[in-house]
Amino acid sequence: MELLRLAAFEKRAPDPAALLAAIPFCRHMGISAEVADGELTLLMPYAPMLIGNPVLPALHGGAIGAFLETAAIAEVIWELGGAQLPKPIDITIDYLRSGRAVDSRARARIAKRGRRVVNVHAELWQEDAGKPVASLRGHFLLASL
Amino acid sequence: MSKDPANTFAAARLGGTAFIVSLGGEILEVGKGKSRTRLPYAPHLVGDPDTGVVHGGVITAMLDQSCGIAVASALKEIMPFATLDLRIDYMKPATPHIDIFVEAECLKVTHEVAFTRGIAYQTSRDEPIALSTGAFMLIRADRDAKPGA
Numbered sequence: 001m002e003l004l005r006l007a008a009f010e011k012r013a014p015d016p017a018a019l020l021a022a023i024p025f026c027r028h029m030g031i032s033a034e035v036a037d038g039e040l041t042l043l044m045p046y047a048p049m050l051i052g053n054p055v056l057p058a059l060h061g062g063a064i065g066a067f068l069e070t071a072a073i074a075e076v077i078w079e080l081g082g083a084q085l086p087k088p089i090d091i092t093i094d095y096l097r098s099g100r101a102v103d104s105r106a107r108a109r110i111a112k113r114g115r116r117v118v119n120v121h122a123e124l125w126q127e128d129a130g131k132p133v134a135s136l137r138g139h140f141l142l143a144s145l
Numbered sequence: 146m147s148k149d150p151a152n153t154f155a156a157a158r159l160g161g162t163a164f165i166v167s168l169g170g171e172i173l174e175v176g177k178g179k180s181r182t183r184l185p186y187a188p189h190l191v192g193d194p195d196t197g198v199v200h201g202g203v204i205t206a207m208l209d210q211s212c213g214i215a216v217a218s219a220l221k222e223i224m225p226f227a228t229l230d231l232r233i234d235y236m237k238p239a240t241p242h243i244d245i246f247v248e249a250e251c252l253k254v255t256h257e258v259a260f261t262r263g264i265a266y267q268t269s270r271d272e273p274i275a276l277s278t279g280a281f282m283l284i285r286a287d288r289d290a291k292p293g294a
Contacts, residue, residue, distance in 0.1 A: 066202020
């Protein structure tokens with residue numbers, strides 16, 4: 001992506017908001033970025049199209065998974081840079097509570113950085129950061145830097 | 146097997162959830178603990194604008210949904226359930242501009258939990274783009290289940 005190549009060339013972290021805006025599926029889901037004290041948090045505002053169970057109502061497990069995966073990818077780019085997006089190798093999502101029809105936030109951290117692969121943990125919460133709705137562990141392949 | 150059509154109907158209704166509709170996914174076949182779904186390629190699904198490859202989350206959503214549909218069609222009675230966990234291996238990136246198919250199977254239903262696996266592919270089932278293993282928690286009416294507690 002041009003904005004990643006430019007940031008890599010200028011040896012600075014790319015703008016997470018611009019990164020998310022440049023990815024069509026992230027735009028579709030309405031995902032945006034907030035940076036405070038050097039920490040990246042992603043926001044997915046509630047929208048009716050994110051619903052998987054209209055009776056409860058609850059967010060779709062796939063919407064939760066897609067948001068967590070986006071948080072993991074954005075964190076890797078934010079911390080490590082790179083001219084291309086990291087590619088998911090495998091992910092495991094644990095669903096801890098049902099996702100309610102309210103805004104969601106997610107934050108990720110790199111648990112281990114290898115030469116070619118990073119292990120990333122991500123967590124999604126809604127009103128109470130102490131009560132995570134879902135968590136993700138995954139391996140991502142780094143683009144050659 | 147008189148309950149089969151009702152459960153197939155209940156499972157088919159799951160294909161109409163808002164998130165899957167927003168992706169453009171559709172059910173092709175469902176019944177007896179198995180499902181086959183299709184997701185046509187669309188520009189809004191792209192996760193990497195350099196390559197046009199769809200976002201991994203799109204595949205995750207289709208696998209989750211297809212496994213859920215398979216669970217619904219395997220149950221002897223209609224009841225709500227929720228994804229407990231989902232593990233996905235991304236074998237290779239999906240080729241842009243080609244439909245994605247997902248086949249899912251409910252392997253076992255216990256009193257509390259249903260176990261599933263799924264496969265996502267494009268032109269051939271022998272060349273999967275992703276595999277999934279997932280467990281679903283059944284919310285039986287005879288339990289004091291409190292989702293989201």
